Amino acid sequence: xxxxxxxxxxxxxxxxxxxxxxxxxxxxxxxxxxxxxxxxxxxxxxxxxxxxxxxxxxxxxxxxxxxxxxxxxxxxxxxxxxxxxxxxxxxxxxxxxxxxxxxxxxxxxxxxxxxxxxxxxxxxxxxxxxxxxxxxxxxxxxxxxxxxxxxxxxxxxxxxxxxxxxxxxxxxxxxxxxxxxxxxxxxxxxxxxxxxxxxxxxxxxxxxxxxxxxxxxxxxxxxxxxxxxxxxxxxxxxxxxxxxxxxxxxxxxxxxxxxxxxxxxxxxxxxxxxxxxxxxxxxxxxxxxxxxxxxxxxxxxxxxxxxxxxxxxxxxxxxxxxxxxxxxxxxxxxxxxxxxxxxxxxxxxxxxxxxxxxxxxxxxxxxxxxxxxxxxxxxxxxxxxxxxxxxxxxxxxxxxxxxxxxxxxxxxxxxxxxxxxxxxxxxxxxxxxxxxxxxxxxxxxxx
Amino acid sequence: xxxxxxxxxxxxxxxxxxxxxxxxxxxxxxxxxxxxxxxxxxxxxxxxxxxxxxxxxxxxxxxxxxxxxxxxxxxxxxxxxxxxxxxxxxxxxxxxxxxxxxxxxxxxxxxxxxxxxxxxxxxxxxxxxxxxxxxxxxxxxxxxxxxxxxxxxxxxxxxxxxxxxxxxxxxxxxxxxxxxxxxxxxxxxxxxxxxxxxxxxxxxxxxxxxxxxxxxxxxxxxxxxxxxxxxxxxxxxxxxxxxxxxxxxxxxxxxxxxxxxxxxxxxxxxxxxxxxxxxxxxxxxxxxxxxxxxx
Numbered sequence: 001x002x003x004x005x006x007x008x009x010x011x012x013x014x015x016x017x018x019x020x021x022x023x024x025x026x027x028x029x030x031x032x033x034x035x036x037x038x039x040x041x042x043x044x045x046x047x048x049x050x051x052x053x054x055x056x057x058x059x060x061x062x063x064x065x066x067x068x069x070x071x072x073x074x075x076x077x078x079x080x081x082x083x084x085x086x087x088x089x090x091x092x093x094x095x096x097x098x099x100x101x102x103x104x105x106x107x108x109x110x111x112x113x114x115x116x117x118x119x120x121x122x123x124x125x126x127x128x129x130x131x132x133x134x135x136x137x138x139x140x141x142x143x144x145x146x147x148x149x150x151x152x153x154x155x156x157x158x159x160x161x162x163x164x165x166x167x168x169x170x171x172x173x174x175x176x177x178x179x180x181x182x183x184x185x186x187x188x189x190x191x192x193x194x195x196x197x198x199x200x201x202x203x204x205x206x207x208x209x210x211x212x213x214x215x216x217x218x219x220x221x222x223x224x225x226x227x228x229x230x231x232x233x234x235x236x237x238x239x240x241x242x243x244x245x246x247x248x249x250x251x252x253x254x255x256x257x258x259x260x261x262x263x264x265x266x267x268x269x270x271x272x273x274x275x276x277x278x279x280x281x282x283x284x285x286x287x288x289x290x291x292x293x294x295x296x297x298x299x300x301x302x303x304x305x306x307x308x309x310x311x312x313x314x315x316x317x318x319x320x321x322x323x324x325x326x327x328x329x330x331x332x333x334x335x336x337x338x339x340x341x342x343x344x345x346x347x348x349x350x351x352x353x354x355x356x357x358x359x360x361x362x363x364x365x366x367x368x369x370x371x372x373x374x375x376x377x378x379x380x381x382x383x384x385x386x387x388x389x390x391x392x393x394x395x396x397x398x399x400x401x402x403x404x405x406x407x408x409x410x411x412x413x414x415x416x417x418x419x420x421x422x423x424x425x426x427x428x429x430x431x432x433x434x435x436x437x438x439x440x441x442x443x444x445x446x447x
Numbered sequence: 448x449x450x451x452x453x454x455x456x457x458x459x460x461x462x463x464x465x466x467x468x469x470x471x472x473x474x475x476x477x478x479x480x481x482x483x484x485x486x487x488x489x490x491x492x493x494x495x496x497x498x499x500x501x502x503x504x505x506x507x508x509x510x511x512x513x514x515x516x517x518x519x520x521x522x523x524x525x526x527x528x529x530x531x532x533x534x535x536x537x538x539x540x541x542x543x544x545x546x547x548x549x550x551x552x553x554x555x556x557x558x559x560x561x562x563x564x565x566x567x568x569x570x571x572x573x574x575x576x577x578x579x580x581x582x583x584x585x586x587x588x589x590x591x592x593x594x595x596x597x598x599x600x601x602x603x604x605x606x607x608x609x610x611x612x613x614x615x616x617x618x619x620x621x622x623x624x625x626x627x628x629x630x631x632x633x634x635x636x637x638x639x640x641x642x643x644x645x646x647x648x649x650x651x652x653x654x655x656x657x658x659x660x661x662x663x664x665x666x667x668x669x670x671x672x673x674x675x676x677x678x679x680x681x682x683x684x685x686x687x688x689x690x691x692x693x694x695x696x697x698x699x700x701x702x703x704x705x706x707x708x709x710x711x712x713x714x715x716x717x718x719x720x721x722x723x724x725x726x727x728x729x730x731x732x733x734x735x736x737x738x739x740x741x742x
Contacts, residue, residue, distance in 0.1 A: 056550065059546060059550075060546070060547065060550060062546070063542055063543050063545075063546030063547060064543065066499065066542055067538060067539040067542040067543055068539070070502075070505075070506065070535060070538055070539070071535050071539070073506060073509055073510060073513075074509065074524055074531055074535060076513065076521070077509075077513065077520045077521040077522075077523065077524030077525060078524045078525055078528055078531060078532075079525070080521075081521035081522065081524075081525040082521075083521075084513065084517055084520060084521035085517050085518045085521050086517075087517070088513050088514060088516075088517020088518075088520065088521070088701060089514075089517060089701040089702055089705050090705070091513075092510065092513035092514030092515070092517060092520070092701070092705075093514045093705055093708065093709060095510045095513055095514065096507070096510040096511045096513065096514040096515075096709060096712075097712055098510065099503060099506045099507035099509075099510040099511075100507055100510070100511075100712065100713065100716045100717070100720065101712075101716055103503045103506055103507070104500065104503045104507070104720045104723075104724070105723075107499040107500040107502065107503045108497075108499075108500035108503075108720075108723055108724050108727055109723075110499065111495070111496035111497055111498075111499055111500055111727060112496060112727055112730065114495070114496065115492070115495055115496040115731065116496070116730060119730055119731070120730065159702070162517075164701075164702040164704070164705070165701075165702065165704055165705045165708070166704060168704075168705075168708045391521070391525040393525055393526065394525050394528055398528045398529060401529065401532070402528070402529070402532040405532060405536060406532075409536060409539065409540075413539075413543060416547075416551075420547065420550060420551060423552075424550065
């Protein structure tokens with residue numbers, strides 16, 4: 001165990017943790033904004049109650065997304081100073097743009113939304129929420145453009161041992177990013193959809209109030225549409241990986257040697273012939289490169305070393321991502337069918353919604369493991385190895401201390417957040433009468 | 448272009464210190480200047496709508512450093528590793544505490560988080576920059592205590608400016624007490640910066656004390672804000688020659704293409720940011736009163 005291993009663990013722990021909250025912020029924000037828009041348009045009170053109710057859950061989660069995100073921006077400099085010095089010229093630009101163009105908007109307007117219920121005209125107040133939500137989604141684009149560059153670097157040249165940007169537009173329209181952004185953002189809507197469904201499921205089992213069925217229908221539509229986008233862009237990503245990240249593709253499939261008409265492996269030993277070739281090129285007979293042959297080619301190009309990522313992690317995370325993701329989307333399609341034309345929500349389905357709560361979160365976590373473990377041993381594909389990216393001046397003890405602190409703190413906060421969310425879900429929305437009285441006293445979303 | 452980006456980054460840090468400076472002070476003081484929970488919430492609501500946006504000044508400053516001076520960014524945060532970890536811990540517990548306080552069964556935990564999470568960064572930023580300039584533990588300690596005191600003063604004046612009743616009265620007393628502590632500290636900390644802006648900052652702090660005494664809260668706040676701006680300007684003027692020991696700005700800088708691109712983006716986006724953040728302060732310009740019926 002050395003500083004490099006711990007620095008990698010720290011990045012993994014803090015990033016996976018951060019991304020439990022981010023998708024909820026992105027997706028739930030849009031859902032709440034949709035509810036408030038519905039209230040604004042129709043004036044029906046149950047929309048307002050739902051806006052306040054889900055708004056509160058959204059804010060509890062929003063806080064966690066914000067504070068865990070701060071760590072991310074400092075971490076590159078703290079643990080990965082060689083990486084930061086090498087890539088800053090290119091990689092720093094989308095990060096700076098994210099702060100300037102997205103975070104300012106998100107943070108400023110969310111403050112206006114929380115505290116502006118009785119100070120702003122209704123229309124302006126609603127616009128503030130939309131501005132905050134757009135900020136969240138925009139930030140996803142910039143950070144994913146930066147991330148995509150690590151896997152498929154474009155628009156740069158290496159001068160004096162540092163990457164120098166030559167084309168910002170190329171960085172921002174990287175084909176890898178254009179496939180990844182809708183994939184990740186749509187998966188965020190699935191996570192949020194799964195969350196809303198679990199909450200609605202809980203209440204559908206307890207009351208006859210029609211508003212829960214309505215909210216659940218909304219979430220079902222959102223999840224099903226997002227599912228289509230995720231599947232489509234996932235297919236795009238696979239085809240791009242075939243060209244840009246062949247080692248990741250081969251590892252995800254456990255394909256050891258270059259194979260024409262490569263089979264798709266469902267689990268070790270169960271294969272469907274030709275399907276991998278078809279999925280990655282559109283041609284059943286195409287040749288897909290295998291890990292062992294790629295390893296030999298990489299050794300010839302980059303010198304001795306092991307260029308294969310952890311095979312088990314990449315292979316299984318790929319499958320778990322698909323299984324958990326499909327299960328969530330499948331459940332939503334089933335729900336849409338069963339509740340068509342004013343049919344009530346079956347009780348067993350409500351129960352399933354509650355039980356399925358962890359599935360989309362597991363799916364996005366598996367997706368990130370596939371994406372980032374599959375990138376190893378590189379931080380910047382073909383340019384910089386992870387082992388050469390770490391801070392030379394930071395010792396094992398320092399990384400160990402910070403890893404321990406963050407893990408402890410994050411663990412505690414996770415429990416607190418779970419308890420807090422559960423309590424507010426159980427309390428439910430305020431009764432129509434009480435909501436109106438409380439509103440005159442003090443808006444319920446304030447401190 | 449390199450100088451321009453150094454100025455932009457100094458501007459962003461300065462904005463951060465001025466804005467989050469009073470957030471830290473308010474976070475630290477709210478439990479101590481309030482007689483009950485209603486007043487406590489009154490205090491925190493003065494920063495409620497704005498603290499998150501204020502914190503983005505830090506995120507943007509750091510992001511701009513990463514993009515414009517990668518070697519400075521990575522050198523600074525890997526060199527001050529453990530202090531930065533503690534700053535991050537502070538910002539985490541403070542943010543969560545502020546957002547969760549009104550929604551939990553035991554707000555005392557959130558209050559603890561807000562106080563500690565405000566004190567840690569308020570002290571540590573001063574310590575980090577003082578250490579960077581003077582390279583000694585004593586300087587770091589003096590710098591840290593000075594910025595902590597400055598944040599308390601700045602926050603107390605802000606509370607007096609933005610509240611009514613008991614909180615306003617007590618905050619004024621705290622501000623007077625704080626200036627009695629900060630002024631001698633400033634004599635040590637600012638004189639070692641040995642520059643004209645630092646000297647004027649001293650004057651601004653003295654003026655702030657007098658203005659609080661005369662209950663001119665708006666002008667007192669202007670004076671404490673000016674003191675922070677001038678201190679920050681003086682610090683960055685000193686850093687310009689060597690942002691890190693043995694590193695020059697030119698060595699640390701990104702290429703001209705990146706800096707040009709970033710300049711255009713910054714030039715277009717920053718005015719919008721300033722306008723809508725300014726608008727937030729306009730919307731919430733009234734003094735915060737205690738809610739009619741505290742929980």
